[in-house]
Amino acid sequence: QQPVQSPQAVILREGEDAVINCSSSKALYSVHWYRQKHGEAPVFLMILLKGGEQKGHDKISASFNEKKQQSSLYLTASQLSYSGTYFCGTYRAFIEGGSNYKLTFGKGTLLTVNP
Amino acid sequence: DSGVTQTPKHLITATGQRVTLRCSPRSGDLSVYWYQQSLDQGLQFLIQYYNGEERAKGNILERFSAQQFPDLHSELNLSSLELGDSALYFCASSAGTSGKGSYEQYFGPGTRLTVT
Numbered sequence: 471q472q473p474v475q476s477p478q479a480v481i482l483r484e485g486e487d488a489v490i491n492c493s494s495s496k497a498l499y500s501v502h503w504y505r506q507k508h509g510e511a512p513v514f515l516m517i518l519l520k521g522g523e524q525k526g527h528d529k530i531s532a533s534f535n536e537k538k539q540q541s542s543l544y545l546t547a548s549q550l551s552y553s554g555t556y557f558c559g560t561y562r563a564f565i566e567g568g569s570n571y572k573l574t575f576g577k578g579t580l581l582t583v584n585p
Numbered sequence: 586d587s588g589v590t591q592t593p594k595h596l597i598t599a600t601g602q603r604v605t606l607r608c609s610p611r612s613g614d615l616s617v618y619w620y621q622q623s624l625d626q627g628l629q630f631l632i633q634y635y636n637g638e639e640r641a642k643g644n645i646l647e648r649f650s651a652q653q654f655p656d657l658h659s660e661l662n663l664s665s666l667e668l669g670d671s672a673l674y675f676c677a678s679s680a681g682t683s684g685k686g687s688y689e690q691y692f693g694p695g696t697r698l699t700v701t
Contacts, residue, residue, distance in 0.1 A: 472627075499684065499685050499686045500685055500686035500687065502686070502689070502690075504692075510694075511587065511675060511692035511693060511694050511695055512628070512675070512677075512692045513587075513692070514689040514690065514691065517686065517687060517688075517689055519685055519686070519687055520685070523687075525687070525689065526689070557627075557628060561685075561686030562686075563684075564641065570640065570641045570642075571641060571682075571684060571686060572630050572633070572641050572643050573618075573630060573686065573690070574630065575627060575628040575629075575630075576627070577627045578627060578628075
């Protein structure tokens with residue numbers, strides 16, 4: 471089940487803030503965030519684990535509400551380099567209680583930062 | 586540069602043909618993942634290998650197969666190609682694999698496949 475991201479697109483001026491949301495209908499083990507610039511590969515930003523542990527980017531923050539299976543990515547004081555498509559990936563077992571897992575990505579949020 | 590390499594960068598082939606995409610993971614990474622990215626479907630997980638063994642299977646068609654070799658490089662084989670298989674194919678690697686999903690994935694530059 472693909473997570474749902476919102477908004478689909480957002481346009482900012484340099485220095486403005488943005489929030490990108492990601493929600494899932496299934497129980498999650500973790501949420502991953504990646505950024506992809508046009509014509510390039512996705513680049514890892516953050517992992518948010520159940521229990522509050524986080525790994526990743528020190529200039530970007532995110533939250534993970536385990537009960538609601540929702541995550542938000544907070545981009546503050548945006549820079550031109552933040553432009554790109556942001557994907558959230560939800561990590562869970564194929565079958566509840568199983569031992570095989572997969573990362574399912576949302577359709578992405580296109581962020582454009584203008585001068 | 587993520588440290589993951591993929592060859593070839595571009596591939597143009599005809600319907601019905603078979604192609605092989607190659608991926609070398611980052612040094613020390615044991616896990617390799619294959620993804621397909623198309624405009625309408627987004628980034629779709631195909632299959633994962635961990636230290637030579639298949640670990641998880643996603644939306645991979647029966648016409649597609651993959652393997653990971655003892656030196657940890659991986660190949661994705663696509664056969665009986667159809668127009669709809671045209672897409673960007675990414676390989677990613679991670680140091681390990683866990684039930685918590687605590688390992689970040691590093692993506693290669695991708696192989697753009699065009700089926701004519």
